[in-house]
Amino acid sequence: MNKFEKVTTGTGEECGVFGAYGLDGEDVAASIYYGLFALQHRGQESCGIAVTDTSGERKMISKKGLGLVNDVFDEESLSSLKGNLGIGHVRYSTAGASRAENAMPLVINYIKGTLAIAHNGNLTNAVELRKELEYTGAIFQTTIDSEVIAYHIARERIKTHSAEQAVKAAMQKIKGAYALVVSSPRKMIGARDPFGLKPLCIGKRGDTYYLASESCAIAAVGGEFVRDVEPGEIVSITKDGITSDTSLAVEKGQEARCIFEYIYFARTDSKIDGVNVYHARIVAGKALAESYPVEADLVVGVPDSGLVAAKGYSEGSGIPYGMAFHKNSYVGRTFIKPKQSQRESSVKIKLNVIEEVVKGKRIILVDDSIVRGTTSANIIKMLKKAGAKEVHVRISSPPFLYPCYFGTDVPSNEQLIAHTHTKDEICKIIGADTLGYMELEKLEEMIPGLGFCDACFTGKYPMEVPGKDVSHAFE
Amino acid sequence: MNKFEKVTTGTGEECGVFGAYGLDGEDVAASIYYGLFALQHRGQESCGIAVTDTSGERKMISKKGLGLVNDVFDEESLSSLKGNLGIGHVRYSTAGASRAENAMPLVINYIKGTLAIAHNGNLTNAVELRKELEYTGAIFQTTIDSEVIAYHIARERIKTHSAEQAVKAAMQKIKGAYALVVSSPRKMIGARDPFGLKPLCIGKRGDTYYLASESCAIAAVGGEFVRDVEPGEIVSITKDGITSDTSLAVEKGQEARCIFEYIYFARTDSKIDGVNVYHARIVAGKALAESYPVEADLVVGVPDSGLVAAKGYSEGSGIPYGMAFHKNSYVGRTFIKPKQSQRESSVKIKLNVIEEVVKGKRIILVDDSIVRGTTSANIIKMLKKAGAKEVHVRISSPPFLYPCYFGTDVPSNEQLIAHTHTKDEICKIIGADTLGYMELEKLEEMIPGLGFCDACFTGKYPMEVPGKDVSHAFE
């Protein structure tokens, strides 16, 4: 299931970034458009593109707006965005008022000319940094962390010799999770936080370099995957090629890649830090099969995010994989939701059970997570109504128990069923015959050898977090 | 793959119809909206809803527009469409200029008050009927067949005692393929052409009756499937229940259901004339496995329309089913196409290969049809680039050779690769290792015992068609 419905609170910094630099002068706006299009799953609230012509006046032109990439850009606007260096951004849909001013990239004029910045992630010390900056006369026009980062880069740039050094100095001040893409008049800079919480990678096609949140975006523009930007690494792409600075990285093994990228966020055709997302989900499915075997006739996944883990469970258990659902391809942001009284049919509008497949069968239903439990309950009800004899639910992640301070949009605790109920209670509430969650200790099998963050399951944060005390409060 | 890209010529009458009648006075616009939403795959060009309040003034209110159901309707417009009897329509995207005036339902005032009509299909004698009508002073404001049908109903209504009789008399004049939904002040009438080329079914929830092109739309509104409208049947739903007239039906076994509904058009969760579309595609896949066995490691389908047939091939052959592609969920109508020079990446924007799945594997690739061959060629190229050792293409329909006069949008012959090349040539052109098409004689296994139309493969039309001579010309 599309998770965007789950959002109700949170800072909402799951986003996608994409940068392109045509060293031979080729216009990049169209490529950025396609790149963002491939990253649309990472954010549907707003999007934007800023480009500059490195050989000309180096004036930055940008366009941003609320809505999907397809809504905001058309042929006319793309062709007016002339320039061979540019960055783009898709922003997550958060609850509440439309915030057009928060659309990225942030384009600023500063001491060294123009600079555009796009980021994915959440700073944990943003509030303190804002206060500090305000005490020296800073003004803020948005509520996004990019503005804090931009101020730091601008201030450091006065004291340093290059944009890269300014980015590095800024990174020594900011804390939290981030993947950054910055375009300075003739440079495209990418950076990941020292723990590598958010992904970023490099691609290339001909003389054009790309930076992207996920490798799928590089494939979409016909580029070759070059490599991941490493946790803590700053890369700078200029006409002289790529330079790299990895001195801010945490010690090997201390990285804290967000495990949820593999479980849910990223596309199955992306590869992050050497691990295919598809592979990681297959492994998760197999692990579930091992931990919670059950006699059944068919393994099915909740489209789209549960499908690959279901395949893994099938492979692990030897029980056939089936397609139990038709998902409506036209469900999008602007979908008018049925009124509360018709709540059940809200799921039906998105998903319908293929009766023939499930009738008389014992079903293993795989999904990536349970948030409030309502959606799961509705799906199970639909399966049983279609004749499923048993429904065994397997969840490819451990229960959510702790808040995420790094940009993953998890509902507040009262709304998390796992926070207020035991596994047995949940099983009963959703109407499943049995219920199994991915075991914590098996998470590392998904990305063997790679340090990752599982704080939302364990409460063990890779760094100090502002609300530590608050989170203890509800343990 | 989404087929709408294949359209370049043709009459474009693949559409979806949905009607709802709340006998207890319940407003139906929201249900029609969700019903049309479930039928959106049948038409993306325009849509519309017309409702009337059977207990009040019986004034018809309607709203139509170019675009998807989500684009045309919002909460405000839905709540202004007050009425307990209504019909809706989604229209197929045809090439060429936007034709706002062709959006349905057609709402008319005639001798007996107001009448709304929506239909799916194509009349073969529309041109003659228009001429005939014009000779008696008729004026036409659209180019849709509904207007011809409406005229006939209006004229017959003068001579007959009921709307049903007028519909029947009109059906004796019109020829071709159609599924009709008509709302007369206090009746909802549904009808299928005598051969049953286009599907239509009846659903119910509480005191509300539904008519829908496919059963999936009834499920979407939380209704129960009651039964199919039979080929040649006219059903009338009033507060006294359902009445039926089947006297126009062709002889049992002579029906000519469009086989392409099962192969491609209809949703896999729909059941048409007693046969699950999912089931029919599984059977097709199995038949392909039987006809064209090959040693391979994995069977994969082209999303979304090839997936179920691929599953069938896997079941038939015992070769594992795999997911080779990630399909971008945000691809829609307004997508800006890459310029010709970037042609290859157009497919990449929609689909990306999951390298891990196909690397080093011998792949069986199942799709529902080959039109120009370009898309297939690109997909095979992508698979090979991702490391597939062999790609064996299996198509779940026989080659297109003849034009369809009943509303299926098939490109002109020059564009059909099967029309100008042999199977071996096509195999080579698309870069496949082997190629197999569904065998004509096995089509009936998909819907055993049901009469169907396979004229696009055989040229044997169930009735006289206007362009018969033309089609002979290119045989």
Added chain:
Amino acid sequence: MNKFEKVTTGTGEECGVFGAYGLDGEDVAASIYYGLFALQHRGQESCGIAVTDTSGERKMISKKGLGLVNDVFDEESLSSLKGNLGIGHVRYSTAGASRAENAMPLVINYIKGTLAIAHNGNLTNAVELRKELEYTGAIFQTTIDSEVIAYHIARERIKTHSAEQAVKAAMQKIKGAYALVVSSPRKMIGARDPFGLKPLCIGKRGDTYYLASESCAIAAVGGEFVRDVEPGEIVSITKDGITSDTSLAVEKGQEARCIFEYIYFARTDSKIDGVNVYHARIVAGKALAESYPVEADLVVGVPDSGLVAAKGYSEGSGIPYGMAFHKNSYVGRTFIKPKQSQRESSVKIKLNVIEEVVKGKRIILVDDSIVRGTTSANIIKMLKKAGAKEVHVRISSPPFLYPCYFGTDVPSNEQLIAHTHTKDEICKIIGADTLGYMELEKLEEMIPGLGFCDACFTGKYPMEVPGKDVSHAFE
């Protein structure tokens, strides 16, 4: 004051029509756009243009929509409307739901190909004609009289030798007020009803001919005024020039030109049937000065429609003319009206008094009519608050007492202050010091020698009207 606010009921057929035929093949869509733009005051609800290329396929292309000419058309849509023969229409804003389907021109296919029709006016026997047509199987898709007219032309065309003859035969059936512009594949036909209630004139620039509701539209496109179409005349413009048929005209002197065209509707720079609208209003103002002299310091008009009559009063009385008001140039259709509680300021947003001009002065305030009296009361209040010592109101038309059946949108009787109150009562209600209405017998001075209709003041209709009895009821 802009009168469109006064509308609450009525049939709303005040409209503007414009046709252009480039005999040398020149595209006419841009000219029609500017022509409609000049006629925008005649209708703000919807507009449309239909063009055809007389030398090519003669396919009709049209675009219609709700809103002002500027909202509906842009450069792109204008340049897609290729053709050297075309007609356009602006439609009046009526109360109630948006009626996109009622936008004109009406474009139809009929026995002789394609035909577009646009009209201004109101048929008095439309209801009977619709019924009659329905009894012979006609279907109606709109509620506009054009559809009735189109049916008659289509039916007559079967029996006649030319489009002109068909138009003439149709005119013998329809009754009421109308100015028609019709484009038949290679002809542009214009016609006025036998009484000449609605205006229509002919213009020319180079080889392009124009038909327009008012001569101002011909000036706007740089054309020369040729002549008026006469009451009852049918003109046909082809590459062979203009032909005329005046056999349907009423007897000289029996014409019934709408006097309100001169009082309020038409632009002051238009000339209708030989009389300048500006001149007619000056005469009206002078007549008022003669009938209701008063000692005063300044004559001011309510912008914009009262300004010229005020000038006339000034000329007639010798009392200086002054500008008492600033009118906000940005007031338009989409203006958000203040809530009832702020009613008074609604006028203030449109008009503001220039204090310096009126302070300490005895003012003669000229307006074209009083409908409900609220606006007049507010304006007088504003003048007095700004220091006017006296306000003497002079109205350049007699009191409205009878309904108009010919397309002038007059509120229902209960809302007409003149219908429920005496002149003295009205004077008191609006807070004027004295009040004078144009005298009935002086109306003819405005358009000496020309027959006109004053039924809204006298109840003496030039022809039988459907609601005669109803109107008697309230006499």
Added chain:
Amino acid sequence: MNKFEKVTTGTGEECGVFGAYGLDGEDVAASIYYGLFALQHRGQESCGIAVTDTSGERKMISKKGLGLVNDVFDEESLSSLKGNLGIGHVRYSTAGASRAENAMPLVINYIKGTLAIAHNGNLTNAVELRKELEYTGAIFQTTIDSEVIAYHIARERIKTHSAEQAVKAAMQKIKGAYALVVSSPRKMIGARDPFGLKPLCIGKRGDTYYLASESCAIAAVGGEFVRDVEPGEIVSITKDGITSDTSLAVEKGQEARCIFEYIYFARTDSKIDGVNVYHARIVAGKALAESYPVEADLVVGVPDSGLVAAKGYSEGSGIPYGMAFHKNSYVGRTFIKPKQSQRESSVKIKLNVIEEVVKGKRIILVDDSIVRGTTSANIIKMLKKAGAKEVHVRISSPPFLYPCYFGTDVPSNEQLIAHTHTKDEICKIIGADTLGYMELEKLEEMIPGLGFCDACFTGKYPMEVPGKDVSHAFE
């Protein structure tokens, strides 16, 4: 004539500001909307409103957009702007790309919470101040001077005890022309630059205070004019009433009010610094009559800006005032301009001559300025074609000769006809019989006793200006 067409270069800071503070808690968004609506003539490019609830959370909510007030706001957006303290802005239409990010008010978070700022005017030291700020790490997201002002207020606020003091300290740094409206959490502050180049005034209705660029906006919301903000004055409105600080004002008589506010910008129903704009224009007209008398039959003004001066000329000369033109009320921003080849008719679409008025007459034509001369030439041509025997042009301002650095949008010198031609040449070019410009020495009669700026005519700037050298260059 509407002057916005004249714009081709320049900084474009002619704008309108409006603030409202409901001390009793009344919502102010609707009032701001109407206030901006009344100021729409001061800027049509973009507009915005920012409001805050002084008794609640004091969160600032804002909405800004490209377009007219009517385009950007609707009932829904106005009702979502809840708050009893708010400011709004309309921005001038400048040539070039749309600059959504430059729409005002600028809303910032700074050391003391949230602050909104709107201004009209142009800083002459903006470039230096930006550089200075950048050297201390400032980042800029727009190109508007408000951002520079906001930074200074923010930085000064750290060192000062109140927002008023911070505004004052900022004003000691910035140079140029400005009228400021600032909303700080519980204060509404207004300020004019020491020379008073731009106007600002105070109004009141019940417990709600207003600040507005022109008094017409106060009238539009039903308020009473309280007084002008004085040149150099800072007023602060809180629940304790109005406080004032005038210590920054230049010496009495040294003020430099923009004379063009009286000649052209401001509405005729506004009063600025004690002088009615209407009155000033009457005086200008009289002065023209005195300087350039001519025998003639009629004085006419070019709508709308020449009308009052024409009235003044008529009063001064005793020659009757006439209405020679009908101006199309629907001309607006989105008007599609005729192609170059139809240049002449561009004026005709906006204005049409009322033939009857001018035929055979010797006309005195009054306008406020001549920029390129094209429009004047077209109008004179139209008058002559309509039969005017003579056309004597009188311009109510001296010739433009010097650039304005304070925000008045004057074309570059090459485009100014007065810059490249003598009066006699211009007279000939535009086809006038005689031509007279307002005499420099008579300007002061328009606003007797008030210091004003006439630098665009004389080159004598009230303060140092950045381009002094440049301007000398073309003297």
